[in-house]
Amino acid sequence: MEGTLLIGLYVFVLAMFVGFELITKVPPTLHTPLMSGSNAISGISIVGALLVIGRAGDAHLMRWIGLAALILATINVVGGFLVTDRMLQMFKSKDAS
Amino acid sequence: MEMSGFSTVIPLAYLASAVLFILGIKRLSHPETAAGGNRLAAIGMLLAVIATLLDRAILDFTWIVAGLAVGGLVGVVMARTVKMTAMPEMVAVFNGFGGAASGLVAVGEYLREMQSAEVLAIDSGVSIMAGTLIGAVTFSGSMIAFGKLQGFVTGNAISNPLVKFSAGILLGFSVVLAVYLVGFESNLVFYWSLIAAALILGVLFVIPIGGADMPVVVALLNSYSGLAAASAGFVLENNALIISGALVGASGLILTGIMCRAMNRSLANVLFSAFGTTAASAGRAADGDRVATPIEAEDSAMVLGYASQVIFVPGYGLAVAQAQHRVRELADLLTERGVSVRYCVHPVAGRMPGHMNVLLAEANVPYEQLCEPEDVNPDMENIDVAVVVGANDVVNPLARDDPSSPIGGMPIIETDRAKTCIVIKRSLSVGYAGIDNPLFYLRNNRMFFGDASDALARITEEVKQL
Numbered sequence: 001m002e003g004t005l006l007i008g009l010y011v012f013v014l015a016m017f018v019g020f021e022l023i024t025k026v027p028p029t030l031h032t033p034l035m036s037g038s039n040a041i042s043g044i045s046i047v048g049a050l051l052v053i054g055r056a057g058d059a060h061l062m063r064w065i066g067l068a069a070l071i072l073a074t075i076n077v078v079g080g081f082l083v084t085d086r087m088l089q090m091f092k093s094k095d096a097s
Numbered sequence: 098m099e100m101s102g103f104s105t106v107i108p109l110a111y112l113a114s115a116v117l118f119i120l121g122i123k124r125l126s127h128p129e130t131a132a133g134g135n136r137l138a139a140i141g142m143l144l145a146v147i148a149t150l151l152d153r154a155i156l157d158f159t160w161i162v163a164g165l166a167v168g169g170l171v172g173v174v175m176a177r178t179v180k181m182t183a184m185p186e187m188v189a190v191f192n193g194f195g196g197a198a199s200g201l202v203a204v205g206e207y208l209r210e211m212q213s214a215e216v217l218a219i220d221s222g223v224s225i226m227a228g229t230l231i232g233a234v235t236f237s238g239s240m241i242a243f244g245k246l247q248g249f250v251t252g253n254a255i256s257n258p259l260v261k262f263s264a265g266i267l268l269g270f271s272v273v274l275a276v277y278l279v280g281f282e283s284n285l286v287f288y289w290s291l292i293a294a295a296l297i298l299g300v301l302f303v304i305p306i307g308g309a310d311m312p313v314v315v316a317l318l319n320s321y322s323g324l325a326a327a328s329a330g331f332v333l334e335n336n337a338l339i340i341s342g343a344l345v346g347a348s349g350l351i352l353t354g355i356m357c358r359a360m361n362r363s364l365a366n367v368l369f370s371a372f373g374t375t376a377a378s379a380g381r382a383a384d385g386d387r388v389a390t391p392i393e394a395e396d397s398a399m400v401l402g403y404a405s406q407v408i409f410v411p412g413y414g415l416a417v418a419q420a421q422h423r424v425r426e427l428a429d430l431l432t433e434r435g436v437s438v439r440y441c442v443h444p445v446a447g448r449m450p451g452h453m454n455v456l457l458a459e460a461n462v463p464y465e466q467l468c469e470p471e472d473v474n475p476d477m478e479n480i481d482v483a484v485v486v487g488a489n490d491v492v493n494p495l496a497r498d499d500p501s502s503p504i505g506g507m508p509i510i511e512t513d514r515a516k517t518c519i520v521i522k523r524s525l526s527v528g529y530a531g532i533d534n535p536l537f538y539l540r541n542n543r544m545f546f547g548d549a550s551d552a553l554a555r556i557t558e559e560v561k562q563l
Contacts, residue, residue, distance in 0.1 A: 004334050005220040012327055015340040018119060019347025025126040028444055029467055031352060031451030034125050035319050036188050037135050038348040041118050042195045042322040044142065044341040047111075047149045048202035048329045053164070054155030055209060062208045067164050069201035072194040074168025075175065080191050081139040082176035087184070088132035090458040 033087045040080025046073035110148035111337035117141030118341055122348070128464050145337050181459040182416045185449040186246045189315055192322045193239030199325035199342075200232020204292070206332045211283045222279035224331035229288075230271060230295045231328055235321040237299030242314050245303070246448055257305070261369065264301040267294050306368065309413070309490070309529035311448045313356045313367045320349020352450045359444035361496075361506040389525055392543035394552070398559030400517055404481035407431055408473055409440045410510050411453045414487015414522065414549050421460040423553035424486060428462070430560050439466050441473045441483075441510050443491035470510045483512035485520040487549045489528030492520075494536055504530045513539055521545045521552045 026034050053066035118141045124134025155161070179187045203225045210217055210225070217225065244250035274291040278284065306314050327342025329335075357364050392400075401407060409424055428438045440462060442453045454467060473480070485492050488510075496507040512518045513536050523546065525537055536542055545552050 005224075005331065008331050008334065008336070008339055011336050011339050012331075012343045015115075015343035016347045019122075019344040020351060022119065022122045022126075022344070023348045023351045026122075027126065028355075028442070028451060028469060029454040029464055030125055030128065030131055031355075032184055032188075032449060032455045033131060033135070033451070034122075034348060035316065035352065035450060036184070036191070037125060037138060038122065038345045039188055039191050039195060039319055039322060041122075041138055041142070041341050042319075042326045042345040043191075043198070044145060044338050045195065045199040045202055045326045045329045046142070047145050047335060047338060048326075048333050049164070049198055050146070050149045050155065050161060051152065051333060051335075052202055052205035052209075053160050054152060054157075056205070059208065059212070062205050063160060065201050065205045065208070067160055069198045069205065070161065070164030071168040071171075072201070073198035074165055075172040076191050076195040076198060077142055078169045078172030079176040079187075080172075081135060081142070082173060083179060083184075083187060084135045085132060085139075086176065087181070087455055087458070088128075088135055090181075090455070090461070091128040091131060091464055 030091070033084050033091070036080055036087065037084040040077055040084060043073050043076035043080055046070065046077055049073050107148045107151055108336070110144055111335070114141035114145040114148070115337055115340040117144065118344060122344060181421075181455055182419055184455055185311065185315055185447070185452060186243055188449060189239050189243040189246060189318065192315070192318045193236045193243065195322040196232050196235025196239060196318075196325045198232075199322070199329040200229055200236060200292075202329040203228030203232060203332050207283075207288060211285070214283070216282060217279055219279060221332060224328055226275035226279055226291070228325065228328035228332050229292060230275065231321055231325040233292050233295035234299040234302065235318055235325050237296040238303045238314075238321070239299075239318050241300050241303040242311065242318060245306075245308060246311060250304070260301055260305050264298060267298045267301065270294050271298065302368075307529065308448070309445075310367050312445050312450050312452070313353055313360075313364070315449045316349050316352035316356055317364075318349070320346050320353060323347070323349055356445055356450060359508060360504070361508065387538035389537045389544045390540075390542070392519060392545050394545075394555035394559045397519055397543070397545060397556045398563060400482055400519070401427075401431060401436070401484070401556065402434060402560050402563040404431075404436055406437045406480050407439075407482045407484065408468075408480055408512075408515070409438070410483060410485045410488050410492060410512060411440065411442065411457065412446045412486065412488025412491060413448060413452075414489075416447055416452065416456055416487070418487060418549035418551075420486060420550040420553055421456040421462075423550050423557070425457070425460040425462050427553050427557045427560065428466075430557060434560075434563075439468050439473070441468050441470060443470055443488070443508075443510055446488055446491055470508055474511050474514075477511050477514040478516070480515040481517065483510075483515035483518045485512055485518065485522075486553070487521065489522070489534055490530045490532075492518075492536055493528070493530070493532070493534045495532060495534070498535075503532055512536065513542070516541065518542045519545055521547070521549050523547065 049069035121138030323345025330338025
């Protein structure tokens with residue numbers, strides 16, 4: 001078990017570095033879409049919510065907790081990606097000049 | 098191992114979705130590719146969800162379908178109806194929901210593990226406690242940030258030693274509880290107390306922070322929502338969650354750092370100093386000696402209409418007055434007359450990173466016309482007119498001239514060096530930093546008193562008459 005925790009830490013730290021590299025390249029103009037888009041990605045806990053419901057079996061409290069988590073995470077994911085898309089459509093070049 | 102097919106496919110699908118997230122964020126670095134990048138990330142999410150549904154531990158799909166339907170519907174409605182000016186509120190709410198979801202996953206796992214074991218295994222125990230704490234703090238903190246942005250909760254910085262003291266006590270209390278729950282026994286009452294303490298902690302963490310420091314708080318909570326997802330990933334031993342959480346955590350941290358640098362303040366100063374409540378009347382005594390020269394629509398139109406280079410400097414007041422379309426109408430009119438127009442956006446203008454850029458994009462301002470302070474400042478003497486719309490502290494020359502002022506050293510847009518500066522503002526009142534702005538009294542500065550939207554409309558009418 002401790003092996004998995006350790007591998008998890010490796011993955012976490014390396015992914016942080018990837019994140020730092022990627023995000024420093026995003027220009028300030030796009031910081032709001034970056035936030036709402038990355039926010040939608042943090043809705044990945046939807047996966048966790050699905051597993052909690054799936055494993056709940058007859059445990060009612062767990063199932064309700066899983067359902068609450070699933071609804072919140074789904075709002076986060078669906079709303080986050082859609083609103084980011086809405087914003088980014090506005091950022092496309094209008095070629096005014 | 099009869100299901101070995103599935104048990105390799107699922108982690109591989111998670112890996113693919115992590116790759117899609119990374120490629121998606123990479124494409125966010127340019128306006129032309131950003132929308133595609135966002136869709137790539139969305140596909141990654143869909144893939145992760147489908148892979149999870151293949152998990153054979155999941156037997157009953159009724160609750161899952163119900164949850165996805167309700168959440169999806171609410172998400173669509175929120176995303177479609179939100180106004181662009183309300184984007185900070187929206188992001189704050191979504192941060193909170195993401196944090197709550199991750200926290201609830203940790204709670205669910207705690208309940209499950211309690212059924213089978215008297216004492217938690219140390220590694221899953223630590224992950225569960227961390228997930229619970231971070232998730233709860235992210236949730237309640239984001240809700241308070243939302244309340245402040247929306248005006249339900251006072252937007253002012255609240256400076257009260259009692260707040261800091263109680264936060265310290267609660268933090269200690271939570272850590273002790275968490276250590277006990279992991280090290281000694283599983284106890285539901287203690288666990289609920291831990292959640293309650295963490296929720297209050299989140300409130301106390303955001304309550305003292307004032308309105309204009311919200312960009313930092315929103316960015317930091319964004320980072321927390323990522324860390325919450327990562328800790329849920331540790332709880333479930335799921336690398337997709339760990340990677341995505343780490344990416345978002347890094348993103349939020351970088352934005353937090355950028356915001357702090359743009360104000361020349363440390364994160365600790367933003368979080369704990371209750372900025373704007375002290376040092377208020379520092380430079381206001383001399384009001385009587387100085388005269389701010391007002392200007393009306395007709396004269397503004399003259400100055401602008403015959404200029405060759407104009408910059409607009411938008412601030413939070415632009416968002417409040419919903420004046421982004423008005424600015425663009427005026428700018429278009431000036432462009433037709435052969436004036437070169439740009440928009441200079443300070444990183445901390447507005448209530449979240451990039452807030453002004455989104456509003457200007459909504460008003461169809463081409464992003465090529467947007468620029469940053471360092472693009473404009475070296476060349477400021479050649480700018481004929483700088484129009485400041487609803488901004489204050491980000492154009493305050495004291496930041497440059499007086500290192501001892503509360504905003505000393507903060508990078509500003511030096512509109513005081515432009516040939517003419519027009520400030521559109523309701524009054525001469527101080528900005529968020531609570532200090533006077535000497536710009537208003539300079540010889541090359543004119544004050545246009547009034548609502549930003551109304552003022553811009555009047556100037557536009559006058560320019561048409563020229």
